[in-house]
Amino acid sequence: MSSASVTSSVFEKSSIFARSLPTEIGHRAPHPRGRYDFGIAYPDPDSLPLADLAGATARALEQEGRDLALYLHPQGDEQLRAWTADRLVRRRGLSTDLDGVYLTEGSLRAVYDVSAVLLDPGDVILAEQFTYRGTLNIFRRFGADVRPIPCDDDGMLPEQVDAAIARAVAEGRTVKMIYSIPTFQNPLGWVMSLERRRALVEIARSHHLPILEDDCYVDLRYEGDEVASMSSMAPECVVYVGSYSKVIAPGMRMGYLAGPAALLDRVAAVRDGAGVNPYAAMTVRHFVTQGLEEHIEAANAVLAARRDAMVEALDEYFALFDGATWSRPQGGLFIWLQMPEGVDMQAVAPRAAEHEVLVLPGAPLSPDGSEGAGCARLCFGYCAPNEIREGIGILARVIANQ
Secondary structure (H helix, E strand, O other): OOHHHOOOOHHHOHHHOOOOOOOOOOOOOOOOOOOEEOOOOOOOHHHOOHHHHHHHHHHHHHHHHHHHHOOOOOOOOHHHHHHHHHHHHHHHOOOOOHHHEEEEOOHHHHHHHHHHHHOOOOOEEEEEOOOOHHHHHHHHHOOOEEEEEOEEOOEEOHHHHHHHHHHHHHOOOOEEEEEEOOOOOOOOOOOOOHHHHHHHHHHHHHHOOOEEEEOOOOOOEOOOOOOOOHHHHOOOOEEEEEEOOOOOOHHHOOEEEEOOHHHHHHHHHHHOOOOOOHHHHHHHHHHHOOOHHHHHHHHHHHHHHHHHHHHHHHHHHOOOOOOOEEOOOOEOOEEEEEOOOOOOHHHHHHHHHOOOEEOEEOHHHOOOOOOOOOEEEEEOOOOOHHHHHHHHHHHHHHHHOO
16 A cells, blocks of 8 residues: 555644644655756756766775675764865864764765754754755754844854844853854855954854854865865864765765764764765765865866856846846855845746746745845756856846736
8 A cells, every 4th residue: 555545644633743843844756847947056967977986886896895784883984984084184174083074974964963962942053144944944853943143245243143142141042053154155155254264263162152064065166265164273162064965976965074072972872873875985985085186176167167157147137137136156056146125036936937947035044034035046056058048037037027
């Protein structure tokens, strides 16, 4: 009997479900796809290193296939953790080793694991005024109160962070952590400046707060210089999250977190043997050790061209909207579009979808839903430059005819 044929069950009663579940019902159907898909942060499918991944898979099976009969280290493949730790030391300035790295099923699972060991219902989290919706859903699942911090192009405003902490304390609330995507922020696209990172670290230290540094886009840089990680500044209070999925293939679902032993011990207790897929980890290891940096350089060149195509299309088609602005990120996958007052992107999105143009409205990306009605996140990684130009033109016409 299929699940679809069951007409009644104990699960028909909403009271049986956890009260902390999101109020909206999830959809089990595949994500809708449009010809002009600016809604989800897909990479260029032609940039996926399929031949190299096939070779990595073959080497993994030939050399270590018998290990698939075993349950391996709960923190994940030891050689991949060692390689990751070494790269984090060299590239991001962390003080860590293989024991300080925990492999996860993508960076979002790392955020989930940290949330599981830190959050109690009612805890306050401070996050950027717009942030990744998947992370917001995780925080809400654990009953957290996520409060937005105003930002400018350099990141969170330190005085606003201090003020938010003071307000929460005055309310008798517990501020449990600061969450930030400091590099090519999702969805705003900026890079937090070195000065802001230092200021945020000092605030966290003074209040004995952890920072969850979600650096999953850091390798997607095609302009400018890298900025030191907050984890390199304050290893005692910063938890670092990274991703291989973003730079190899999202379907590989391979991320990692690095942090103090006291945190990782508790993550191990929460996961209790639920380690990452060893087959995927072996494949990723054999791939990254044979040429990750060369692949990143080639993939970023494609992303840069697509970023340019979208900015040029916005310059051309959105100049007619007085007051409209859009970002020009130095990396990542997103452009943040802000329309003038009176344009509701939540209403525009379904109309654009009728023309096969998919965008993500800004309001669901606001922690408290109070901002972003006239905003949208536009992802430029998936579509070819000519498709980007066509799709942006269609989006402009949909808005103009609203």
